[in-house]
Amino acid sequence: MRSPLAWRLFHRTLLLGASLLVPGSQRAEWIREWRGELWHVRQSCLLPNSADRRSQSEVTAFCLGAFQDALCLRRAGRPDQPFFTGMRGTPQLCLLMMAAILASTYTIALLLPGVRAERNLRPQKVNPNLVLIRDQGTNNRAVPTISPSEFHSWEVRKQQYFDALAFYQVRQRMVGPVSPARARDNAVWGVAHASSNLFTLLGLPIWFTDAGTNASSDTPQLILSERVWKNEFGADPHVTGTLLHLGHQTGRIAGVAADDALGLPGRIDAWLLDPDAPDHEAGPGFVVAHLTPDGVAQMWGSCVSIAANGPDGSEYDLLGVSLDDCRPSTMSIYLFGLLLALLSLPAITSVSLGEYSVNPQKTSWIGRLQRWSLLAAKAALLAPIVYFISLELAYGCTRFRGESAICLQLASCFTLCLFGMGWILKDQRQRCPVCLRRVAHPAQVGQASRTFLDWNGTEMMCMGGHTLLHVPSLPTSWFGTQRWLYLDTSWGFLFAGSTRPTP
């Protein structure tokens, strides 16, 4: 800045910025005083219209002091906070803060749709030994490859590798209400026209279904996905029995199935269980098959190569991909990350708790129990915090799916567990063995250059006046780990004004 005017503007801006920290009731008088003083400072330090950098810096330094003054007034104007002042450094405050973090991470995990979807997806388990069959020449799992005629030919012949089959085709259907008008008019759903045995084969539960009504009705059953049930029907538990037009067909809602729980390809809003399926004119679809023991024996990982006979008697190769969820659960990823972190912990910090374990004099067994309880409570709170944060990082963003989400969850679990446990140990080492408050006021003692001649390190003090903690800068053979010095009553006069919690 070369112009005196620019400097003046700068200084006034500084004062204005500092004034924002001052309580509103005192602000006008405060800024009036500082502006008055600034005028005199400028008169004293500067020649008229001078932009001399050194002089202007002096004026700037004066203006910067206004921030300290403003903060002082702000602190003075704030009501006392005896609760938090008294709690500072206490184990209760530490656990309270960790519990608050846990509550907020849990709430965020509940709110993030990606995390919710992951949690909803996992509990549903299909029957074992089920595979989704597709043409071996197609790599894309989402592309239907099995024609209805092939499906019929497999159904009528006894197959070596599978003993039960179900077929479905996904079509976009204009859905409208018949009566009463509850669903959104002219909505387009992805409707899976499926064999009536699909859900029986999968072994998945259907909610709100009524077996008696289903048996007596000739109208094809319509199973809603959980998403459509919630979005279109407001999660009405009495939705069963409602008739809906699905294009030229009519379906009767027979229940609700877990959203995306099947892991079947295609975006499916509802399943229409049609005894006449599949429709030969509708093109290829997906086939779910139950493997025979011979088929299970041929499994290689999650796949099985199947030789099938076509309608014309020719033999060709198919691929069966297991519907069992082969992905590790979020909990097993978390536990693996935790294990890795435990193994790596000695690499980043000492796993010792200082003299805690070897110097039991001066403290009762209740005191020792409290110390270990605090350590256990911190670890118990850290564990779910890390789990929820890792879920949020891995599944909160919909860009990450599948392998990348698993890697992200593992990496975040490992990192958070490692540094979280490192912090827990460090915090525990710095808690007074008598009152469990964190020691404060670190002071550097000694000279690093005299490491092998004399002690040097950091001294910290328990604000309750119980102990002094000596932490060596460089562990030596004669001072390898931190030491506690228990203060006797002769030190009491130094802590007369402080709270001295009873151990």
Next chain:
Amino acid sequence: MARDPKSPETKLSHTAAMILQALDAGFVYGFSIMEMTGLPSGTVYPAMRRLEGDDLIRSHWEKQSIADAEQRPPRKYYKLTPAGKITLEASRRRYPLLERLIPSAISGLVSSKEARSV
């Protein structure tokens, strides 16, 4: 711990004692105290807020007409209260060099100068 400003035994920090001594010597506004003591603005003004809060000093605004006559903004002046004077006496005993830092000769000189402008 709340301080009892009325007690002559009230113990002040050296900085606060210097500010009281400077005020007593006639340096009656913030910038002049800064110049006299060499303390930065971020120390002097907050300390004066605390001293005022403890009733050891009192502030008042200069008359607008005086400031207008001299074509400058009005300024806020500070002066010792009776309790402040008692505390200063106690501080002088505690910090014997205080009076040497801010000599009495300057005290009289500045007092008469500032008295004219208030």
